[in-house]
Amino acid sequence: MGLFDKLAGWLGLKKKEVHVLCLGLDNSGKTTIINRLKPSSAQTQDIVPTIGFSIEKFKTSSLSFTVFDMSGQGRYRNLWEHYYKEGQAIIFVIDSSDRLRMVVAKEELDTLLSHADIIHKRIPILFFANKMDLRDALSSVKVSQLLCLENIKDKPWHICATDGLKGEGLQGGVDWLQGNLQAEEMW
Template structure:
């Protein structure tokens, strides 16, 4: 972004454009979360994502392009095709799926090890926190070994995608982190 573009963004004449990938295992709530963020799709029914879909909307004074990636095993290889020039990552965890928590952790660390996302802020959404069998955010932080990420900018936020609880807080954090990263 050139100096003039930065000035126009700072004054509000031009919206900052960012590219975000939303990934996680299948059935974690990725598409539901993205629909809650997109004013045009708030109450639309959600089908499982096959491959990926692209959503564009404005949030927190930022023009976002969000790539909603399928979490099915046969499509996860596609995630890394979107890592170049990525501004932010949303990784969604199904907090009730303790059987696949180690798979989610492995996929998360595969993303974090990729050279194209070394300095990319990552928002981890601990979804389905409204359910009785949900693993707490503190226990997820331990199970996912997130304290080992001390050199990376990350945040874990408890969410309930169906009600929208926690999603705005998480996106606000990610927006602030992306703006800070892009401005430097």
């Protein structure tokens, strides 16, 4: 980033740009959540399974996010790692009602955390325990236990219970992410 951009950022004239990777199994609600975070004029009504990935943008009070919304389908998950180098934050979405595949979500998370481009990076990870509206959804505490999140010692992380359809719980998570990225002082 050039000096002018830094100055503009400090003066609040220009929002700092952050690259975020949105990961998680297919059908967990990634695209639904990212769509909800966009301004209402840019939101779409038709959410379809993502093919490969799509690039989305949204802004908070001080940051401008570029999100790589990756497909969670098995055949596309090998694409994730190609974006790890440029990711400055991760949003990892879990379908809290998908008890059967919680173990698969954990496997994908473990593979992510042990990847050479991630393992030594102090990258913040925001977990969305999504689909809380469903009757058989596990609590965010239970999801956190099943994914063994307490074992993540070298990266800041946070988990929020969310309902992607209504947009509930998302703001708290994004506020945490913004606070964390600002504290990182990456200017």
